[in-house]
Amino acid sequence: MASYIFKRLLLMIPTLLGIMLVSFVIIQFVPGGPVERMIAQLQGHGTEATARFGGSSSGEMGASMQSATGQSSKYRGAQGLDPEFIAELEALYGFDKPAHERFILMVGNYLHFDLGQSYYRDIDVLELVLEKMPVSISLGLWSTLIIYLISIPLGIKKAVRDGTHFDIWTSAAIFIGYAIPSFMFAILLIVVFAGGRYFDLFPLRGLTSDNWQEMGPIQLALDYMWHMALPIAAMVISGFASLTMLTKNSFLDEIGKQYVLTARAKGLAEKQVLYNHVFRNAMLIVIAGFPAAFVHIFFTGSLLIEVIFSLDGLGLLGYESIINRDYPVVLGTLYFYGLIGLVMTLIRDIVYVMVDPRIDFEARAV
DSSP: HHHHHOOOHHHHHHHHHHHHHHHHHHHHSSSSSSSHHHEEEEEEEEHHTTTTTTTTOOOHHHHHTTTOOOOOOEEEEETSOOOOHHHHHOOOOOOOHHHHHHHHHHHHHTOOOOOOBBTTTOOOOOHHHHHHHHHHHHHHHHHHHHHHHHHHHHHHHHHHHHTSSHHHHHHHHHHHHSSSOOOHHHHHHHHHHHHSSOOOSSSOOOOOOOTGGOOOOOHHHHHHHHHHHHHHHHHHHHHHHHHHHHHHHHHHHHTSSSSHHHHTTTTTHHIIIIIIHHHHHHHHHHHHHHHHHHHHHIIIITHHHEEEEEEEEHHHHHHHHHHTTHHHHHHHHHHHHHHHHHHHHHHHHHHHHHTTTTTOOOGGGO
């Protein structure tokens, strides 16, 4: 297993390189880049924008505009601006170099986790990502954990009691949870429990209270749970449905196989058959979906929840950086997304072996 893990770690390098290459190429064709946005800002708010370029006065900027050569520019809205000033903008954002040189420089920096600096926040991207990480980790980790703790026992019980009233009624609840997205549940929870209309039991925004610095460890933990209760509940309600049905169908498929009939014929108790024989095989397909489920909840699934509950996490950061064309933040967050996804896939394979020791990845090709 050690050699397999080593091979997978080596394979992460070209995989991450491919992810970054595709992302970098796509960004090159996206209109409205940072240079164009700054040009538009200069055209509309010249005095404010010029403060970002070494303290140039509005008179000097006006002189630069008036000295324009009239030549066409590759940037939309740049007609009438001095080409030297456009070149200064390109150098400011790093676009004065060819694309392949910028990509090679970016990869070299990423090797030692130098993700560059945000165009608009005046902060290193790594610091920015680490600053937003606790919110996304809280949402993703607790939601995934609770979903698995609910879905696996429920799916097993539904499989054992297939066709009974319990199975029918729980299936109705599951279909409702599957059909309604998490942000709709979030709005409902706010209306009912966060002062929207009925009760005012939970806070509407933030991860901690304003006076969190004055709290002790126990009070901090309780305050944290108080703030995270509604966001996590919204994600769990809409997230447990598919995993429950996957668990049920996987167990039903295994229960009908010959080795289960043989175990029962030997006189083994039903719990022994279920947990000593069926569980190990049925859980493999559930474990296979863990990385995708975690990454989905960790990043994609938490975006609207972060917006609704005013939680400043990675999902909101990624969305805002795309809207603002903050390319270092976009590429930096994608780098983290890809790295975490690959690590979760490796963890899945390790858990495979823990659940079923018969699996030998070293005997297979990576």
